[in-house]
Amino acid sequence: MDLLNQISNKISALHSGEKCTISVQDLQISRNDFQSMSVFLSRESEKGLFSIDLSPPVKTWFEQTSITITKK
Numbered sequence: 001m002d003l004l005n006q007i008s009n010k011i012s013a014l015h016s017g018e019k020c021t022i023s024v025q026d027l028q029i030s031r032n033d034f035q036s037m038s039v040f041l042s043r044e045s046e047k048g049l050f051s052i053d054l055s056p057p058v059k060t061w062f063e064q065t066s067i068t069i070t071k072k
Contacts, residue, residue: 003027003029003037004037004040007022007037007041011049011050011069011071014050014069014071015071016071016072017070017071018070018071019068019069019070019071020068020069021066021067021068021069022066022067022068022069023065023066023067024065024066025065025066031065034064034065035064038052038064038067041067041069045069048072049071049072050069050070050071050072051069051070051072052067052068052069052070053067053068053069053070054067
């Protein structure tokens with residue numbers, strides 16, 4: 001839960017249009033944990049405060065190792 005708070009604070013600190021990238025390697029967490037976190041952030045992005053870019057495109061969420069968040 002502390003990790004989600006840290007990421008939420010990082011997003012809140014961004015200015016409109018700024019981006020930050022979050023990756024499995026940077027967070028030093030498992031892919032399963034990253035997948036869960038990505039799903040949570042994806043649902044949070046539906047509120048319209050930020051958007052998520054999944055680059056490069058992959059076939060499944062499990063293969064995703066980084067996400068880029070852009071503050072709106």
